[in-house]
Amino acid sequence: MENINITFPDGSVKQFEKGITAFKIAESISHRLADDALAVKVNGETKDLQCKLDTDSTIQFLTFKDEEGKEVYWHSTSHLMAHAVQEIYPEAKFGVGPAIEGGFYYDIDINSPITEEDLIKIENKMLKIAKCNDQFIRQDLSKDEAIKFFKAKGDEYKLEILSGIDENSESVSLYKEGEFVDLCRGPHLPSAGKIKYIKLLNISGSYWRGDEHNKQLQRIYGISFPKKKMLDEHLALLEEAKKRDHRKLGKELELFFFTPKVGAGLPLWLPKGTVLRETLENFLREEQVKRGYLPVITPHIGNIELYKTSGHYPYYKDSQFPTLKFENSAEEYLLRPMNCPHHFQIYSSKMRSYRDLPLRLAEFGTVYRYEQSGELNGLTRARSFAVDDSHIFVRQDQLKDEICNVIDLVQTVFSAVGFADFTTELSYRDNNDEKYGGEVELWEKAQKEIKAAADKMNLDYKIVEGEAAFYGPKIDFIVKDVLGRKWQLGTVQIDYVMPVRFDLEYIGSDGKKHRPVVIHRAPFGSLERFIGLLIEHFAGYFPTWLTPVQVTVIPVSQNYVEYAKKVLNSLKENGLRAEIDERNEKIGYKIRECEKNKIPYMLIVGEKEQTAGNISVRKHKEGDKGTLSLNDFIDNITDEIKNKLIN
């Protein structure tokens, strides 16, 4: 019998009989490994443990600790769920059922809606089936055979998937688990018994193949774990996440709210939220002053012709509020969905020289977009929001340096608030010419510039084709919310199209007219979305420089209110955002309220403090910090604010 060499992740090499299964190798190493292994990676490719090895290979066993191991585990659970659904609803037809980040789903076509109670039924059925511990058996077959099989079964969706498979380049395989057979690439767990703890999380509609013209199937989301503790921890984590939700905290901390009396998706900023927002705005204003930006202010509406010129209207009509017009007039106005056309007019308001460039016009400009009702999501997706917008007009030879400047600004902003966990995407055009304006060569040039700048700034980016704006490629900075949903914050966009449409020009050193390039950029993206993510990032515990109320003065009893007011005044005179709680309550009560309101510092003053002329400091989440002179406290907190410390 021939032997093959198997290389393990630690570099060691062992000989095995040719044709041995990965599972046998695991067994030969330890029972523990054979038990924990879910799948195997052979020469970089994930496979079933039952796969046979015929050549020298490098292998790595995948357990639930590995991302790929989890993927296999959840993918197999989705099959198990489909199996359970098939038993309960024999008429069910199946779409796709992949593993996703944090679990799995399966799209199912059943006529009656699935309810929450049904989920429990399905869950119980799954556990029952898992106990049978049937193996996942792979069967490779030809496309024709597969078509025959699913025709007999009446699974139209599987047939549609099959019709898209090129038999020559992709293998066609089925996986059988008990009575349930599914078209699937695999790999899968050795058997269903590995799946121990299951929770079906929610049900929703989803269009077949993600196309809204297709039928909507019912999607069931779920997650599973090999250990009960893992499931419990995961569910606890989901509960925790809900507590950080900016929509919940926004209400609790009185930052903002929505009311249908004003309109869906139209946020109203309360005083505390406004302080937070203005603090952020001022921070960026100061940065922008240092970097040569010029402030401008423009109206929230504009003549419809402006948007016809820009090309936004009528192509994006669906996502704009209806136009405003008088009955007997041809005049028509649009609530602006973006600020650029206004800024272009400012650029054109006088003759520009090459010496004036880069010209950086900046405005916190509120825009209005009629987002689909189902898309609204607190501050992260609103119908009115302020873009920390700037349009930078540059010469071609200044473009790359200016993109670098802008990236640096975005990085400055992100690091000031401690956003370290973000991803960067370079969005390019794809081959669908209808989606984009301008000449292809200009696009290619712009994409090259953007990439060069991103490389120079050491951005760790991913290139995404087809995600560009219609006027040019862009760099997006993306942060996840508590529920794992991704949101674009900062953005840097290159535009060769608008300068042409608006006939923007400058006089070059040669005395002739030239076309500037425009950079659209917004480090926050929008104040609303940025603050929404910020609330969740800090779970409401903002750093002192940002928090709406920095200090609350708490007199121990009514007798010390006067002294407390003196303390309050000194704090205010030193520019601190301070309040006093002079209510007729015990200090334990007042402290509890401050803690709940996430106020960073409490100054407690009573007999001792009044006599000594000092204060007692309590820091939220930390407790009593002892006594300090008021001046020392003010020095410390002022320092903390000045340095924008994050703790």
Add this chain to the structure above:
RNA sequence: GCUGACGUAGCUCAGUCGGUAGAGCACAUCCUUGGUAAGGAUGAGGUCACCGGUUCAAUCCCGGUCGUCAGCUCCA
């Protein structure tokens, strides 16, 4: 926009198998003047989202509208 669920006091939620409602917190008044996460008493608060239908009677059943939530689709 689509599928599903939900909408009861300022907030969090209970409740009514159809007879117009209740708790805790918050709020107000009084007692208490208290030293680091809830002192006590009393009181005020609701067109049960809105509009229509069925019914002797609707917060509850039915239809529509608005809004919220999850997901899909979309996202200049």
